[in-house]
Amino acid sequence: MARIIDGKGIAEVIRKEMKDEVALLTKEGRAPGLAVILVGDDPASKTYVGSKERAARELGIYSKVIRREAGISQDELIGLIRELNEDRNIDGILVQLPLPAHIDEKAIIEAIDPGKDVDGFHPVNTGRLFNSQVDVPRFEPCTPLGIMELLEREGIEIEGKKAVVVGRSNIVGKPIACLLLEKNATVTICHSRTRELAKETAQADILVAAVGKPAFIDGSMVKEGVIAIDVGINRVDGKLVGDLDFPSVEKKSSYITPVPGGVGPMTIAMLMKNTIKARKYHGV
Numbered sequence: 001m002a003r004i005i006d007g008k009g010i011a012e013v014i015r016k017e018m019k020d021e022v023a024l025l026t027k028e029g030r031a032p033g034l035a036v037i038l039v040g041d042d043p044a045s046k047t048y049v050g051s052k053e054r055a056a057r058e059l060g061i062y063s064k065v066i067r068r069e070a071g072i073s074q075d076e077l078i079g080l081i082r083e084l085n086e087d088r089n090i091d092g093i094l095v096q097l098p099l100p101a102h103i104d105e106k107a108i109i110e111a112i113d114p115g116k117d118v119d120g121f122h123p124v125n126t127g128r129l130f131n132s133q134v135d136v137p138r139f140e141p142c143t144p145l146g147i148m149e150l151l152e153r154e155g156i157e158i159e160g161k162k163a164v165v166v167g168r169s170n171i172v173g174k175p176i177a178c179l180l181l182e183k184n185a186t187v188t189i190c191h192s193r194t195r196e197l198a199k200e201t202a203q204a205d206i207l208v209a210a211v212g213k214p215a216f217i218d219g220s221m222v223k224e225g226v227i228a229i230d231v232g233i234n235r236v237d238g239k240l241v242g243d244l245d246f247p248s249v250e251k252k253s254s255y256i257t258p259v260p261g262g263v264g265p266m267t268i269a270m271l272m273k274n275t276i277k278a279r280k281y282h283g284v
């Protein structure tokens with residue numbers, strides 16, 4: 001029987017821990033500041049931005065949501081980011097993705113000061129992750145960071161384990177593979193062109209599902225005792241479902257994260273953690 005990892009509860013505990021830290025930093029002279037840029041009116045993006053704003057406010061983080069129409073030009077958006085790069089009350093800058101098709105996401109991310117890149121998507125930060133540079137302030141993407149935090153808080157040993165990551169996105173798959181590798185897991189990355197996927201996933205001691213397809217991985221594809229981490233956020237008939245077929249995978253898992261209430265809430269908590277880290281880096 002699986003232990004269901006309560007990401008929502010753990011995220012709450014982490015937010016409580018951070019609340020004291022934010023109060024201390026504020027007393028020291030300046031609250032951490034987070035700017036979130038929302039372009040257009042995609043309903044999912046609006047929900048995510050709302051959650052981020054609420055989490056920041058509840059912690060006492062100064063938060064500023066900047067809304068722009070979908071028609072904004074790339075140059076205007078870069079101009080806005082440059083202003084925020086210079087704003088001494090802003091420690092973290094986040095541009096909610098995805099952006100409208102006429103805007104080059106890479107160019108936008110590269111306009112963000114790497115020291116304010118709390119999403120951890122800037123090439124300076126991804127480069128530091130790739131190169132295992134831990135001596136410099138390095139911002140790590142929030143979802144992978146949240147997964148690592150869940151594993152650590154559940155007391156799950158990573159060293160020597162076989163980790164299989166399904167999905168190779170820049171936002172989840174590649175960075176979680178780097179973080180697991182850094183903790184001495186043996187890591188396999190699978191993707192849409194992987195042959196005999198079930199043979200790969202069946203090897204996993206730790207399985208990270210980040211493909212974006214509802215119930216894509218079922219119980220027949222995993223081994224007994226697997227630690228199953230579900231990163232999928234799929235909407236099916238108005239309900240959130242993960243990339244794992246929860247009932248059949250749960251039967252064989254030692255640990256499993258639910259959707260909703262697993263990795264998702266941790267993503268938001270880690271954004272707050274990165275914002276506090278940025279505030280400490282910038283000073284009062």
Ligand code: BQF
Nearest residue numbers: 048051097098233259260261262264265267
């Ligand atoms: C939960 C995201 C795809 C594309 C862009 C809690 C979130 C989700 C689920 C959330 C996500 C997904 C976010 C739950 C932020 C995670 O209870 O299961 C929180 O807000 N997320 C995002 O900002 O952009 C995305 C997924």
